[in-house]
Amino acid sequence: MKKKILAVLMVGVMAAMTLMTGCSASSSAGAEQVTSRTKYVWKMALNSTAGDNAYxxxxxxxxxxxxxxxxxxxxQLYGGASLGSTTEILDGMKVGVADIMCESVGTLAPYTPLANIDAMPYAYSGYDHFMKVWNSRLGDEMRETIGKAAGFKLIGGCYRGPRIVTATKKMTTVKDFKGFKLRAPALDMYIRTWKWLKAAPTPLAMTETYTALQQGTVDGQENPMPDSMNYAFDEVCDYWIKTNHVYSCNLLIMDRTYYRNLPQDVKDAVQEAAAYASRQNSRNELKKEAQAEKKLKKEGKHVIEVDTAAFANYFRDFAKTNYPELNNWVKQIKAMDPGTDR
Structure with missing residues (x-):
């Protein structure tokens, strides 16, 4: 493959570093910035590499x-999962494997089912709705409640763009997805989402998905459009279906106890920098989406608009049926839709 799909194969060779927070490493971004003024050197763990939303x-x-x-x-940024897997990082934060991780809220689902709110289908109508929620008291409540339940401090909140379906065949309606074989993350929320549509979700590693599409093992996959482009799925998928079914949130994750013990001025700096990065990167993501769609159309790919209202209506009872503990949040999120007259 031509693009960055091999980046995710980097192994976790850095976890054996000294356990004291503040040690630097020449292999990480930012090591040259350490000066006599520096009091904190934090290792930022990332599954991705430059060009990805989280990175x-x-x-x-x-x-x-x-x-x-x-x-x-x-x-200091450690990309390509070079400090270990997501679980290894999160479990090892207390002993200094990493000090911060940038990932989606849904990453914390193994620690608390409340984190499943991140992948709730058709909770948001678009960018403005997403930004309104995550910059509100409700956003603060979700960060604090999920973080406290999982044992982490959640900071910021960045728009990742809607997840869409890339496929080897054309589909436009809810009924078209019946029996559709697609790669889905091996997470309960995603599996239930596609089963609700009567599709046939197949958990696969992202590194296996290109070949699976090429060989017909699956007929599609779902991710934000720029991410799908980064994985070169435009080489194997002619149909890019804007289902816009999930709007996920990337944020910063720190060990809760470590964060609580930081001086107030350091906490303030973390919060301000996270808010800045979230705003800037959210705007940048919108530009990436527009550029990706323009490139796809230039390549002759079919970018398909679907009736998202019909899909949303089909999922109206999904939360209540599958995740009743999240239903109140879902109602509050939907009530904040700026495009709805109330």
Missing amino acids: DMAKLFADRIYKQTNGKIVV
């Missing part, structure tokens, strides 16, 4: 907090 948000955060604190805080 780019982390870079904006690292640059911002360095400037805002005049070099007091240095954040």
